[in-house]
Amino acid sequence: MAVKANVFDLQGQLNKVAENFPMFQILNEEGEVVNKAAVPDLSDEQLKELMRRMVYTRILDQRSISLNRQGRLGFYAPTAGQEASQLASQFALEKEDFILPGYRDVPQIVWHGLPLYQAFLFSRGHFHGNQMPEGVNVISPQIIIGAQYIQCAGVALGMKKRGKKSVAITYTGDGGTSQGDFYEGINFAGAFKAPAIFMVQNNRFAISTPVEKQSAAHTLAQKAVAAGIPGIQVDGMDPLAVYVAVKEARERAVNGDGPTLIETLTYRYGPHTMAGDDPTRYRTSELDNEWEKKDPLVRFRKYLEGKGIWNEEIENQVIEEAKEDIKNAIKKADETPKQKVTDLISHMFEVLPQNLEEQMEIYKAKESK
Structure with a gap:
């Protein structure tokens, strides 16, 4: 017996899901506020500190690439372009919160307390780079794609069982959402209302595979629906938008409302890693140019300059501070016994x-x- 056609509006169902995940933004590419009601209540000093960390981390990335090419670092995944996604999310955390990073997420754990020389030792594969100081709530960057999502769910559940008012946050790229561990992690955390924040840094390419070929989903944030948890898509080049999204997710988590999945739309300006990847083989110059105009440092710099709290002199001081710190940290790493x-x-x-x-x-x- 034939089934009547169009009994189910399947395409309409998919369209309705996608419509529920618009991109959240506060600052546009010119550093102008486009969502005044959502601007976070951050002091001028806090805004300057966030910018300082972003500038510092851009210099750290440049120096790490140079050190890698000199043979003085081991594995390294460039971070330029993702500073807003990485650092504004960490800025929204508290010291007692726990970070479970992916391999590109070294900046977050450095700003959460890991000494820089130990981050360099981690890159070299030295065991001391994985010995976290007392009170620094991070684990070593995960190399296995998506495995940190499972770990995050477990850490978050442990916090809940101990009555802690803290959260566990983890990061993966767009490619990580294609892994089974991704679904298992968000599903487990959702079922137990564990205080977890799951970040998906969608930089559009899982090494060389474009996101459009990884999933038929219109957004990666909507994958939260299957786990019964909220999902948010955020402009990952906008530090204020990222901060607000993570801050709200943290409040939900510590209040017992369970986990949140946050997709940040971002871009890595360099290769996937320094282990021989050539992004010109799979990315066009047109796409690179499009995303360079969205540079989070340029955007945030314009915003702070407009408020009269940032200038070239301040930025140059940060750059020199970063260079000096990096020089001292690599020296200390070199002096660590082999x-x-x-x-x-x-x-x-x-x-x-x-x-x-x-x-x-x-x-x-x-x-x-």
Whole structure:
């Protein structure tokens, strides 16, 4: 028996879902306020501090790329272009909140308290780069795509069970939303109303695959619907919009209303990582130029200059401060004792199994020569 045509308005259903996820923005590309009612109540000093961190981090990115090319850093994923998404989200957190970063999210954990020299050691694969200081609530950047979403759900549930008034926040890129761990993490956190914030930094390319080929979803924020949690799409080049979105998500979480998924529309100006990626093979110069006009530093600089609280002299001071800090941090990283094989083995288990005990003795003998 034939089924009547058009019983279900399936395309209409999809369209209605997409309509519920408009991009949230406060500052346009010219640094002009386009959503006055949403402007956050930040003091001039707080605004300047956020800009300082963004400028500092742009310099850190430039120097890290140079250090990588010199062979003085190991794995490195450039961050230029994503400063608003990364730093404004961290700026909305409290010290007791827990950050579970992806591999591009080193800036957030540095500003959350990880000493810069240890961030450099992490890049080199040194165990001390993964030993977080007491009171710094971060874990090492996750290399496995999307795995931090599972971890975030668990950390957030632990906070809830302990009655903590804090949140766990994690980050992935647009490619991470194609992973099973992404769905499992948001679904678990939603089911238990865990105080989690799930950030999706949509920089349009999962290495070389454009977001349009990763998912048929009109937005990545709407993937929250399947988990029964709120989703928000934000202009990720607008630091004020990112700050407001994360601040509100944090308030929801600590008040017992559960997790939020936030998609930030952003762009990475450099390669995916410094491990041989060539973005000119999959990105057009036209697209690069389009997003360069949306540069979060340029946008925020214009806004602060318009308020009379930022100028070239202040920015140059920040640049020199960043260069000096980076020079001292890389020197301290260089002075850290080289990692030995026995160091690596000794940090794998509290009690070594027999096979590693045997290997430990072998390498102790080699290293003593």
